[in-house]
Amino acid sequence: MIATVMISMMGIPMLRMNNMQSKWRVKIARSLVEIPHRKRDYFKIGFLSRRYAMFILPFITVLREGLEAVVFVAGAGITTQGSHASAYPLPVVVGLICGGLVGYLLYYGASKSSLQIFLILSTSILYLISAGLFSRGAWYFENYRFNLASGGDASEGGDGNGSYNIRKAVYHVNCCNPELDNGWDIFNALLGWQNTGYLSSMLCYNIYWLVLIIVLSLMIFEExxxxxxxxxxxxxxxxxxxYWIKNKKKQELTEEQKKQLFAKMENINFNEDGEINVQENYELPEQTTSHSSSQDVVADKQPPHVKTDSL
Incomplete structure (x- = not known):
């Protein structure tokens, strides 16, 4: 369930990568322009996280994936019955080759084709996996209840009668069991396939896609x-x-403020010590609410029109 929520939330920014570029541009510009007045402020977590966000995010991601690979490869080797030490190099080498191949295609293929197409395809695969995880969670819950009632692990007893709860099953096939038949466990891991379809698992699968479609439709309408x-x-x-707890409303910039910010960023230069110097001619206007627009800011700066009677 937790993995389903995390994958779903992670996939939305991937689909909106083009729209996220403008937000990242503002964040990077603010991290370069907003210089602390005191030297000790340079070591605050907030300033460091903004300034080095493009380093921290890939570093944490690579570190997490590396630890995850070690844990899963070691766990698979330890828990698999009859496994030997010679079984470790094959998945490690294959994983490195596949990862390097994907990275090569991303790096050199992005210049020849649209990266948005790759992000859409990869996000679609992630959502298929997420829907399968959500459905599998409901299926394992129903299977656990049936095992408690029957007094054993019925799913490992075969594919025929007695291996599933017929009162809650929508369909059942006497083959293609991901726990017994080789090959079908891949479809179970990727798509959540089960040879027995319980009502709860099928409802969870369809509800997931329905909620996802509604959320994405609302986002498209809002854009x-x-x-x-x-x-x-x-x-x-x-x-x-x-949004309200962190009071992000006060941190929003109008279009006029964004223009001032980008103009200030273009005038950044470095001194001999490598520190950033910004020309003082460009200063951001005071923060305004999100309801104000750039036209309101310009209108406030214009002098009022005074009507006088002709002599």
């Missing part, structure tokens, strides 16, 4: 109209409690 349906002053980010 085109600027608000959610039937609510002109409401956006999806406003439904996130963290």
């Amino acid at each position: 085109r109209r600027g608000h959610l349906p039937f609510a002109k002053n409401l956006q999806l980010k406003h439904l996130n409690p963290g």
